[in-house]
Amino acid sequence: MTTPLSDKIKNIIRRNGPLSITDYFAICLADPEHGYYMSREPFGRTGDFITAPEISQLYGEMLGIFVVHAWQRHGTPMDNIRLVEIGPGRGTLMLDMLRVISKLAPALFEAAQVHLVETSERLRGVQRITLESYSAKVSWFGEFDEVPEGFTLLVANELFDAIPVRQFVKTPTGFRERLVTLDANDELAFAIGVAGIDPALLPAPPGREPDGTVFELAPARQAVMQALAERLRQHGGTAAIIDYGSMVTGYGDTLQAVLRHQFDDPLAHPGEADLTSHVDFEDLAKVARAVGVQINGCLRQGDFLYGLGIAERAASLAKDKPFDQQKLIAAAVDRLAGEGAGKMGELFKVLAISSPTVQLAPFRKIV
Ligand code: SAH
Numbered sequence: 206m207t208t209p210l211s212d213k214i215k216n217i218i219r220r221n222g223p224l225s226i227t228d229y230f231a232i233c234l235a236d237p238e239h240g241y242y243m244s245r246e247p248f249g250r251t252g253d254f255i256t257a258p259e260i261s262q263l264y265g266e267m268l269g270i271f272v273v274h275a276w277q278r279h280g281t282p283m284d285n286i287r288l289v290e291i292g293p294g295r296g297t298l299m300l301d302m303l304r305v306i307s308k309l310a311p312a313l314f315e316a317a318q319v320h321l322v323e324t325s326e327r328l329r330g331v332q333r334i335t336l337e338s339y340s341a342k343v344s345w346f347g348e349f350d351e352v353p354e355g356f357t358l359l360v361a362n363e364l365f366d367a368i369p370v371r372q373f374v375k376t377p378t379g380f381r382e383r384l385v386t387l388d389a390n391d392e393l394a395f396a397i398g399v400a401g402i403d404p405a406l407l408p409a410p411p412g413r414e415p416d417g418t419v420f421e422l423a424p425a426r427q428a429v430m431q432a433l434a435e436r437l438r439q440h441g442g443t444a445a446i447i448d449y450g451s452m453v454t455g456y457g458d459t460l461q462a463v464l465r466h467q468f469d470d471p472l473a474h475p476g477e478a479d480l481t482s483h484v485d486f487e488d489l490a491k492v493a494r495a496v497g498v499q500i501n502g503c504l505r506q507g508d509f510l511y512g513l514g515i516a517e518r519a520a521s522l523a524k525d526k527p528f529d530q531q532k533l534i535a536a537a538v539d540r541l542a543g544e545g546a547g548k549m550g551e552l553f554k555v556l557a558i559s560s561p562t563v564q565l566a567p568f569r570k571i572v
Pocket of ligand 1: 242256257258259291292293294295298322323324325328347348361362363364367368
């Protein structure tokens with residue numbers, strides 16, 4: 206099976222040798238010509254996957270409520286308010302958030318500048334259309350560092366899973382970096398290189414895992430987390446990071462490709478399948494803590510949404526609606542917040558960080 210990008214990747218390997226997983230991951234998603242986010246329409250029924258904001262307006266409404274709550278807890282600042290989203294997809298989350306913010310906190314809505322950080326020119330175009338009614342408020346940036354300074358309220362939904370990771374495989378001589386190379390049939394194949402990893406970076410206690418065990422390290426994710434934590438420390442604010450992943454650093458190969466709602470071999474359709482890996486929230490929290498901001502907590506998405514009142518909001522949305530619409534609303538809540546296969550409530554986590562220290566619902570009181 207070849208794609209335009211697989212030919213390009215094979216040529217790179219022929220010329221320069223094997224690629225690290227992180228380079229392969231980055232090319233698949235961001236190659237200027239054939240990269241997944243540059244060329245494809247990933248979202249929705251006709252795309253490859255559906256994200257929480259695309260399931261129901263309730264999701265963005267809950268995050269809007271959370272942002273208003275955070276702003277109030279920070280003492281309702283009014284100057285240089287930056288409402289930031291990194292990786293806004295189709296812009297649906299921001300649209301639903303802005304509607305709620307304008308209703309609940311008109312002063313915040315008036316004061317806030319909306320800054321979207323998006324690497325894909327094509328998706329910026331989609332976001333521009335979605336957010337047309339707010340066009341005077343919205344500006345775009347290619348990197349978080351370019352966002353103007355000021356008090357920051359930030360959300361990132363399914364961003365970190367799309368930032369590349371490195372992988373290391375346990376061998377008889379220790380963990381070695383996993384690579385993508387060409388096999389005897391000239392097809393893309395995994396291989397093991399010579400680069401090792403500082404054992405201090407492995408989850409404790411290392412050493413007992415069988416050969417073949419994979420460990421994922423994400424310096425590029427750490428760098429984004431570091432930048433946004435620094436911003437909060439210097440200018441104040443709160444960030445909510447939402448993604449699928451684990452609250453505890455561990456071993457395991459979580460590199461996954463998804464094509465038209467089915468799992469795919471990560472080497473089979475470069476540029477045509479979405480490529481991600483699970484997010485290590487313990488590691489992100491460590492980075493933020495080292496910067497000196499407060500970790501409000503990390504909750505499962507279901508606990509976060511129920512804690513913010515999604516059930517009550519769904520009931521009021523369903524009131525006076527025909528029965529089949531009521532059923533759709535209930536199904537959306539179950540998919541977003543419920544537990545088990547195909548539902549997001551357990552697998553997805555919400556990490557909130559703030560500076561200076563504020564107590565935010567529904568995170569547990571910091572004692
Ligand atoms: N938040 C949206 C989209 C998730 S998909 C939703 O929940 O529906 C990932 C998004 O992150 C896409 O918009 C993609 O173009 C963007 N993206 C990927 N890497 C990025 C980076 N390094 N900086 C900013 N945006 C990035």
